[in-house]
Amino acid sequence: MQRFIRKTVLAAGVFFAAQSAFADDLVTILELAMRNDPALRQAQAQLRSGQQQLTLARASLLPQANASVSEQRQSTGPAGDISYTSLDASSRRYSLGINQSLLNMPNWYSYQGAKEADKARLYNFQAQEQDLIIRVASAYFNVLRAIDDLTTRRQEEEAAQRQFERTRQREEVGLVAITEVYEAQAVYDLARNNTILAEDTLASRYEALEAITGQPHPNIDILREDFPVMEADGNIEEWVQEALNNNPQLLAARAGVEAQTMIAKARRADRLPTVNLQGGYSHSETNSGQGADGSVRSIGAIEGVSVTLSVSVPLFSGYAVTARKEQAEYDLVAQQESANLARRQITQDIRNAYRRVNTDALVIAQRQQAIISAEAALNAIEAGYEVGTRNIVDVLQARQQLFVALRNYSDARYNYVVDTLQLKRTAGVLTPQDIIDLNQWLSDQPATAQ
Structure with missing residues (x-):
């Protein structure tokens, strides 16, 4: 899964970079995030560290070999007259x-439990990769959302002025x-205040995107108006x-149950006999030193296989075996309940995500109509104000509506995009191809707040 994601994103990043070398589109930003996001790199390091547990578990089933070499020398003689030129005795030993x-x-x-735990770690890492796609998309469209908000705030401020x-x-x-002047000034002051807040929000959204990729993105592509909504x-x-x-978190929870099941079996098997085969080879040489006449006493060599x-049969260990077995059984129950909770939560999440996407599609259509209605109402009220049938408050309120x-419509579009990706992420089918497809609906004109 992670190899597919990296290869797909890298290939897409090269393709789009060739088409628009200076564009900060969604694909190129995702490619940067795949390489630079600290959270994903941390998860990758933790995955590789955890994978060593499988090697450690397998090591207990493989042969264990050791070798040793020892050498000993002794010299004896009268006190104060020890000579080291001729050793009295020495021995040397090799063993395998x-x-x-x-x-x-x-x-x-x-x-077997370690293998299942390794599967769980892989599934969790896949969930981290899909989570990165969501974080990148959310941060990207939050920037566009803030740009649209600042644009309308400035337009509102100019109109109020x-x-x-x-x-x-x-x-x-x-x-x-004079009261109408005060009312118009109050609306203008509020609009100016909202513009200042919107500018700060936009700066924060840019910072959030930069925190993921490690690079600033002052210009990003905008979502086209003809983006399909369905x-x-x-x-459901x-x-x-x-x-x-397919949800990787649920698959990880199931693998965790299998891993804990094997651990429980291992603790039950602690009472069973174990059989080991041991083999050894040793070689030793001994020089017993010199006799009184200067002759060598003896030199011997011994080999052995x-x-x-x-x-080995465990009999009693102070109830430790029983305690470990019961602990593993309770841990298994806890893991099973955790997987059951994950199943229920994901079922709830996917249903909510499905309904949210469909609701977003309906809301977008209604908010398009709301803009048309608000424009018509504003034109009518301004005409009435000119002839004296409406007052300034009516005009200000209509313009504010x-x-x-406009802001609600912008929010609805970005909510729909992110919620669609979140639906696929909850279903466990979100891939970089979804980002590549979405990227086709971004305009190559950089977004800037007017």
Whole structure:
């Protein structure tokens, strides 16, 4: 899974970079995130560290070999007249030992449990990779959301300023009361305040995107207006089944149950006999030194080969075996309940995600209509204000409703995009191909707040 993600994203990044060398689109940003995101790199290091547990578990089933060499020298003589030119005695020994477990059910079950635990780690890492896609997409579209918000805030501020200046001019010639000037100024002051806050929010959103990739992205591509919006494919129960079959977090929980099952079997098997085969080879040489007449007393060499078959039967260890077995049984129950909880949570999440996507599609259509209605209402109220049938408050409120409708429509579009990706992520089928497809609907014109 992780190899597919990296190869796909890297290939797509090269392709889009060749088309637009200076564009910060979604694919190129994801490719940077795959290489630079600290959270993913941490997860990758933890995965590789955890994978060594499988090697350690397998080591207990493989032959164990050791070799040793020892040499000893002794010299004796009268006190104060010790000569080291001629040694009285020396010995040298070489040995090689091999131990192979023939029957050890606790180690065997522990190894099987380690394999299942390794699967769980891989599934969790896949979940981290899919989570990175969601984080990149969310941060990317949050920037676009903040840009759109700042754009409408500035437009609203400019409109409020024009209205304030116009109202003040009308008051100076006696066409309106001073209260209308105060009302127009209050709206302008609030609009200016909102613009300042929107500028700060945009800066924070840029920082959040930079924190993922490690590089600034002052210009990013915008979402095209003709981006298609449609309800989720299939029915809700099909998506539930998809999530139960593919969600990596749920698969990791199931693998965790299998791993703990093997650990419980290993603890039950602690009462069983173990059989080991041991083999050894040794070689020793001994020089017993010189006699009184200066002659060598003796020189000997001994070689030996041994083969041992040992059977060990645990009898009593102060109830430690029983305690470890019961602990493993309780841990198994806890892991099973954790997997059951994950299954229920993912079922709830996928249903909510499915409904959210469909709701977003309906909301977008309604908010498009809300913009049309707000524009028509504003035009009518402004015409009424000109002939004296409506007051300044009506105009200000109508204009505010129009800008609220514009911001709501922008939010709805970005919510739909992220929620669609989140639906696939919950189902466990989110891949970089989804980002590549989405990238086709981004305009090559960089987004900037007007």
